Amino acid sequence: LTPQTLQGKKVLVSAGPTWEPFDPVRFxxxxxxxxxxxxxxxEAARRGASVDLVTGPxxxxxxxxxxxxxxxxxxxxxxxxxTLAEExxxxxxxxxxxxxxxxxxxxxxxxxxxxxxxxxxxxxxDILAGLGKNKKPGQIxxxxxxxxxxxxxxxxxxxxxxxxxxxxxxxxxxxxxGFRSDTNVVKVLDRFGGVEELPCLSKEEIARRxxxxxxxxxxx
Ligand code: C5P
Numbered sequence: 001l002t003p004q005t006l007q008g009k010k011v012l013v014s015a016g017p018t019w020e021p022f023d024p025v026r027f028x029x030x031x032x033x034x035x036x037x038x039x040x041x042x043e044a045a046r047r048g049a050s051v052d053l054v055t056g057p058x059x060x061x062x063x064x065x066x067x068x069x070x071x072x073x074x075x076x077x078x079x080x081x082x083t084l085a086e087e088x089x090x091x092x093x094x095x096x097x098x099x100x101x102x103x104x105x106x107x108x109x110x111x112x113x114x115x116x117x118x119x120x121x122x123x124x125x126d127i128l129a130g131l132g133k134n135k136k137p138g139q140i141x142x143x144x145x146x147x148x149x150x151x152x153x154x155x156x157x158x159x160x161x162x163x164x165x166x167x168x169x170x171x172x173x174x175x176x177x178g179f180r181s182d183t184n185v186v187k188v189l190d191r192f193g194g195v196e197e198l199p200c201l202s203k204e205e206i207a208r209r210x211x212x213x214x215x216x217x218x219x220x
Contacts, residue, residue, distance in 0.1 A: 004048030005215055011049040012088040013041040014081055016056035016126070018074040022102035022119050023110045030096050031179040034058035036144070037094035039207040040068055044090075047211065052084045054096060074098050074124040080134075085139075086129050090214060092142040093128045094168075096179070100124060132163030134145035141218060142166045148173055155189050165217060166190055168210065176200040188213060 015037020021027040030174060034055055041053040042063040046199035051066035054077055062068040069084075071077045074097045085091050100121035110117070128143050143164045145155040148171075169187045172178040177185040177200070184206050188196040198209060 002046045006044055006047040006049035009089045010048045010093045011038050011044040011051045012085050014054045014093045015097050016058040018056045018098045018110045019072050020076055020098045020101035021105045023106040025109050032096035033180045034060050038063055039203040040094060041093055043211055044205040054080050078125050078127045081127055090140045091131060093142050098124055129162045135163055140165045145169045146172055146178055159189055182207045
């Protein structure tokens, strides 16, 4: 049996992509599968935490022993995450939130013609940055950073700007890393300048190591 090291803790995890529609059958998204966030939520539940998982559209089934909230857009995710974060000891934002959404969503399917179609995009709220601004005393905030260049520099900048305790940086150029894969290659950066490099591991194993690391932060 897994030691109940997170007993009595409320943990909030976000996962998956968001869908940003511009008509009822078309939307902007990214290839996130939700696997990393689902693995983290399931592992936290195994350790005895009370877990809320907020996920965008994925084909993964609801994990056992926790509450899954299914949303579609970034703005839906923001609403649910904001409310649940009020009570959470630990928030892990593993979702690949769309940075932009179409300015307008047509109520009916857009008819094609021979002309070009222009979709104007506007910025979505940065959910994690919002949580960082309103961080509760003692709350631990963990983010992800998917990068294709200057991995450590970009991740460090996000850690500081979003007021995080840890950031998990994946280098999307590495084989076995990032979106959709069953494995990931990550570096874990903390607020004190510490950088831990993990080898290529399953997302389940990364979830265990990350939660071990987070538990050790709590004791600091
Ligand atoms: O700035 P960037 O999108 O690379 O930051 C990634 C981190 O911020 C992830 O933890 C992601 O879940 C979160 N994020 C968010 N809202 C956004 C964009 C990213 O919470 N609109």
